[in-house]
Amino acid sequence: MSTSLDHATRAPARVALVSDAGSAPSGGRPRVAIVTCAEIPLLEEDDRLVLPALAALGVDASPAVWDDPAVDWTSYDLVVLRSPWDYAQRHDAFLAWAATVPRLVNPAATVAWNTDKRYLAELAAAGLPVTPTTFLAPGDPWTAPTTPGEYVIKPAVSAGSRDTGRYGPADAEQALAHVRRLQAAGRITMVQPYLPAVDSYGETALLFFADPDTGRLAYSHAIRKGPMLTGPDEGVETLYKPEEITPRSPTSAERAVGEAVVATLSDGLVYARVDLIPDERGNPLLVELELTEPSVFMLHDEGAATRLAAAIAWAL
Structure with missing residues (x-):
């Protein structure tokens, strides 16, 4: 791996990512904002599954658009990043916003580190594949x-x-x-x-949610993503491309790499997604570690919404 960049000011692989979320107030039901973007103000179908799961735990959750000036972020007991998918076009503004939001998860320090994929160089330097x-x-x-x-x-x-x-x-x-x-x-x-295995085997995404008993990220479920790239970039301006998603039982090697990746992270995270593709020898390689706004594919695992809701309630 080579880089000509001075990355010394970036967070190291095991950085202090402890959430700054405080405790819920003693009276009434806690309020949680599920952060999205203006293109999908009511959340996508998958993310909506967590709303009734949180309600069952006594938590009032509702969608909120990250750059809506009418939203009072201080009025929430917790603010959960889910689908602010237009952040890449306004990266500086998004990071500035995240830094002002109290009780944000995953926290602003994580967001600043994880939205710049130069973190991959740090994870490689830490010995991860x-x-x-x-x-x-x-x-x-x-x-x-x-x-x-x-x-x-x-x-x-x-x-x-x-x-x-x-x-x-x-x-x-x-x-x-x-x-x-x-x-x-x-x-x-x-x-x-380009790893050719993505065209046949596909990409494996492993989802990890905070375990309420330990506060550490624990494996929840996994899915397979089919290939998305068919050729050169055509400059088409779309928010995101549709994906071919199916449930997957990860191999022991994939689980091991996923566990090794999340083991580099400090406590305080509510969710993480580890994306892997096999190399030419079948060994899983990390393609992306998503800690900011990953799809978590709750539609493809019956208990996923309950587990994510429990992780969010733990963060309260």
Whole structure:
């Protein structure tokens, strides 16, 4: 893994991510905001499942749009990030907002660290099996690979495969144009090998929720995601791309990598998602660690909504 970036000011892999959520007041039912974006103000179907699960625990939860100036975030006992999926286009504003919200989970320090995928370099340095990644700062030179095999280009701050493309040896001109477009916009660019197993085996996403008994992240369930990238980035402006999702029972190797990844994180997190794809030898590689706004696919596991609600109630 190579990088030309000075990342010294970023949080290390095991950073102090303890939630600043306080205790619920002694009278009345606690109020929880489930944070979303203006495109889906009432939450997507999957996230709505947690509302009745929280109600059953005596918690009043409702959706709130992160950049709605009418929302009084101090009026909530807890603010839970779920689907603010437009943050990548307004990253600085989103981080500034998160820093002002009391009782935010996952907390603002986590958000600042995890929304910039340069954290992958830190996790790789900590010995975790991470997809090899080259990071390019604006102005860094880059030449498209001429060796066989495909590769992926995307920005370090992105969501929903936006501004992401898949390239091969014949696509050098388009790939270079993609890199230059991102660099001209002042964005950090990532280049990774395209792992062919995603086209057949797919990607495994392991979900972890806080265990109310221990306060540590514990395995909940897993799903399989089908391939999403079909070719070069076409510059289509969409909030997120549809995914092909099915339940999955992870292998023992996948569970081991997932557990190793979350073991690097400090206490205080309500949820985490670990995304893995096998390499050419079948060994799972970390593609992404999502601690800010991941889909958690409660529709694909009967007890997931109950477990997430219990984790949120624990954070109260």
